Amino acid sequence: xxxxxxxxxxxxxHRAADLPAKFKSMLVxxxxxxxxxxxxxxxxxxxxxxxxxxxxxxxxRGEYDEDARYPETKTLTIGQFKLGLCHGHQVVPWGDLDxxxxxxxxxxxxxxxxxxxxxxxxxxxxxxxxINPGSATGAYSSITYDVNPxxxxxxIDGLRVVVYVYELIDGEVKVDKIDFKKxxxxxA
Amino acid sequence: MQHQGPxxxxxxxxxxxxxxxxxxxxxxxxxxxxxxVDLDMYKETVLPRILEQVVNCKDxxxxxxxxxxxxxxxxxxxxxxxxETLLSAFPQLQPNVDIKTVLSQLMDRLSSYAATxxxxxxxxxxxxxxxxxxxxxxxxxxxxxxxxxxxxxTLYVSLLTFxxxxxxxxxxxxxxxxGACVKKLSGNAKLQDSRATKQIVALxxxxxxxxxxxVTALELSNYPRVMDYLDNSTTKVMALxxxxxxxxxxxxxxxxxxxxxxxxxxxxxxxxxxxAQDDELDDEDFKEEQNSVARLIHMLHxxxxxxxxxxxxxxxxxxxxxGPKRLPFTVPSLVFSALKLVRRLQGQDGDVIGEExxxxxxxxxxxxxxxxxxxxxxxxxELALRLYLQCAEAANDCDLEPVAYEFFTQAFIxxxxxxxxxxxxxxxxxxxxxxxxxxxxxxxxNRDTLTHKTTGYSAKLLKKPDQCRAVYACxxxxxxxxxxxxxxxxx
Numbered sequence: 243x244x245x246x247x248x249x250x251x252x253x254x255x256h257r258a259a260d261l262p263a264k265f266k267s268m269l270v271x272x273x274x275x276x277x278x279x280x281x282x283x284x285x286x287x288x289x290x291x292x293x294x295x296x297x298x299x300x301x302x303r304g305e306y307d308e309d310a311r312y313p314e315t316k317t318l319t320i321g322q323f324k325l326g327l328c329h330g331h332q333v334v335p336w337g338d339l340d341x342x343x344x345x346x347x348x349x350x351x352x353x354x355x356x357x358x359x360x361x362x363x364x365x366x367x368x369x370x371x372x373i374n375p376g377s378a379t380g381a382y383s384s385i386t387y388d389v390n391p392x393x394x395x396x397x398i399d400g401l402r403v404v405v406y407v408y409e410l411i412d413g414e415v416k417v418d419k420i421d422f423k424k425x426x427x428x429x430a
Numbered sequence: 431m432q433h434q435g436p437x438x439x440x441x442x443x444x445x446x447x448x449x450x451x452x453x454x455x456x457x458x459x460x461x462x463x464x465x466x467v468d469l470d471m472y473k474e475t476v477l478p479r480i481l482e483q484v485v486n487c488k489d490x491x492x493x494x495x496x497x498x499x500x501x502x503x504x505x506x507x508x509x510x511x512x513x514e515t516l517l518s519a520f521p522q523l524q525p526n527v528d529i530k531t532v533l534s535q536l537m538d539r540l541s542s543y544a545a546t547x548x549x550x551x552x553x554x555x556x557x558x559x560x561x562x563x564x565x566x567x568x569x570x571x572x573x574x575x576x577x578x579x580x581x582x583x584t585l586y587v588s589l590l591t592f593x594x595x596x597x598x599x600x601x602x603x604x605x606x607x608x609g610a611c612v613k614k615l616s617g618n619a620k621l622q623d624s625r626a627t628k629q630i631v632a633l634x635x636x637x638x639x640x641x642x643x644x645v646t647a648l649e650l651s652n653y654p655r656v657m658d659y660l661d662n663s664t665t666k667v668m669a670l671x672x673x674x675x676x677x678x679x680x681x682x683x684x685x686x687x688x689x690x691x692x693x694x695x696x697x698x699x700x701x702x703x704x705x706a707q708d709d710e711l712d713d714e715d716f717k718e719e720q721n722s723v724a725r726l727i728h729m730l731h732x733x734x735x736x737x738x739x740x741x742x743x744x745x746x747x748x749x750x751x752x753g754p755k756r757l758p759f760t761v762p763s764l765v766f767s768a769l770k771l772v773r774r775l776q777g778q779d780g781d782v783i784g785e786e787x788x789x790x791x792x793x794x795x796x797x798x799x800x801x802x803x804x805x806x807x808x809x810x811x812e813l814a815l816r817l818y819l820q821c822a823e824a825a826n827d828c829d830l831e832p833v834a835y836e837f838f839t840q841a842f843i844x845x846x847x848x849x850x851x852x853x854x855x856x857x858x859x860x861x862x863x864x865x866x867x868x869x870x871x872x873x874x875x876n877r878d879t880l881t882h883k884t885t886g887y888s889a890k891l892l893k894k895p896d897q898c899r900a901v902y903a904c905x906x907x908x909x910x911x912x913x914x915x916x917x918x919x920x921x
Contacts, residue, residue: 260677285717335864
């Protein structure tokens with residue numbers, strides 16, 4: 243059982259002062275094996291905070307990130323799954339599933355994680371999965387109205403991944419879960 | 431005794447004095463333990479006699495020790511009831527006695543007493559403890575003209591702690607203490623003594639910790655006056671303490687005059703103070719400071735639209751004084767705070783004919799335009815471009831076509847004239863394409879112009895692969911769900 247935290251678009255300090263207190267109390271160091279972050283942290287303080295939760299931290303560049311050295315895309319393998327990471331502002335139209343699917347094929351990954359729209363989404367698409375963890379701070383977005391803070395925890399176990407999405411709605415943390423199983427035959 | 435005898439016997443004398451001191455101390459201690467010595471006896475007989483002895487010995491070291499001893503060995507409730515008598519002894523002591531330390535000790539003891547036994551608080555009121563201490567301190571400071579500033583401030587810190595514990599609801603008392611401190615400090619230039627500075631920081635931090643709502647501290651009229659006596663770097667330290675208090679308690683500050691008061695307190699962070707050098711601060715520290723200010727902006731909020739607009743104007747006024755180094759940190763926070771208000775105004779259709787509705791999206795867009803324009807002095811073209819595009823999208827959602835067009839124009843100007851780095855250009859053009867793709871408000875002419883421009887720039891990117899990617903992204907500009915303008919662009 244490998245726990246992967248996926249989050250992004252925190253936009254600290256431009257659009258939000260900090261992560262919601264309820265999220266902060268849930269995110270405890272030592273419990274998570276990997277963190278993948280879609281980008282737009284935006285400052286070093288947030289980077290250091292995430293690093294303190296888990297040393298294996300992967301970040302891609304968002305258009306407001308202070309550190310310009312983050313890569314545009316990243317791929318990594320966890321267990322039986324190939325994960326792809328990209329902020330998403332590079333994929334036009336923003337949030338469009340077909341365009342994101344193009345990116346997924348290009349990176350040749352099972353799970354594609356992108357952000358930018360600040361809206362949680364999880365699609366099963368052509369044998370793979372396209373996930374958007376939303377904005378962990380509920381930051382303003384020109385694309386999405388009424389953003390609820392959200393992040394994702396993936397439990398990767400063999401050929402199966404369970405995606406837990408945590409959303410802060412009206413002050414309460416709501417959890418939902420989605421199951422994905424990787425078929426033995428890889429997508430073309 | 432200390433003056434008698436030759437110097438070489440000083441050490442022997444010192445030892446003798448210590449022994450004598452311990453003996454007297456023990457006696458006092460035993461006295462305090464005697465069961466028969468109740469409050470009345472203490473008040474009528476014991477204390478007056480001891481004080482008589484203390485005053486008559488006319489030896490400053492002994493007096494200091496003995497007063498200290500009295501305070502330590504007898505119970506706090508006795509001190510409370512005999513406060514007048516005890517305090518009246520102080521002016522009668524030798525001029526060199528360190529009265530302030532004794533006074534501070536007494537106040538600290540009684541503060542702890544009040545903290546641990548809240549049921550005795552009424553007694554404090556009955557005895558008028560605050561007034562007595564205030565007067566006593568005033569007299570001591572007046573009498574000891576040569577007292578160093580740190581001593582006076584330490585006294586006030588003790589009195590403030592006492593006041594916050596015993597009379598937390600009496601803001602006027604707290605203000606009084608600060609006022610007295612200001613009086614003592616006036617006439618001096620800004621403090622250079624680091625111990626005094628530390629004490630002042632303690633003085634100012636105490637109300638923040640006690641009340642955990644900065645708004646209460648903002649009501650203390652003497653608070654900013656005390657801060658004025660701090661040197662520049664300590665003013666900044668104090669400002670950060672204030673901001674941290676706000677963030678920790680997630681205090682929301684909701685009126686423009688409170689915010690005005692707050693910005694006055696933290697002005698050390700907002701702009702260069704007189705005499706301060708621009709580059710005297712470490713880079714990392716500067717970033718941390720400014721990021722704190724940026725985060726603070728999100729704590730300034732009011733659900734009422736008019737008040738929120740006033741808040742935005744107040745914040746804008748202050749941060750525009752920050753200069754090119756600060757603007758890249760503070761401007762984005764203000765912009766997004768304003769965009770949130772625009773969205774709230776959008777939600778309600780508020781065109782009531784005949785009524786003046788000051789808070790309109792149009793007004794806010796004007797403010798936004800001004801604010802983002804200020805970034806040109808930094809210069810920060812990439813950030814400004816992103817912010818213009820955000821505003822354009824917001825204007826689109828408000829059905830303000832000319833405003834949205836204007837924002838796009840500004841974005842293009844920045845792209846054409848300021849963004850030269852090829853990587854930056856790629857990101858910028860994709861942001862322009864992405865934003866333009868979502869715009870549904872432009873009429874045919876406007877849309878054509880913008881699309882044409884965008885496609886043109888896409889084709890002119892430095893490397894061929896980037897050109898291709900950008901141009902095929904542009905293809906989305908020609909076909910949207912509710913409009914099919916099929917045009918053959920550069921492809």
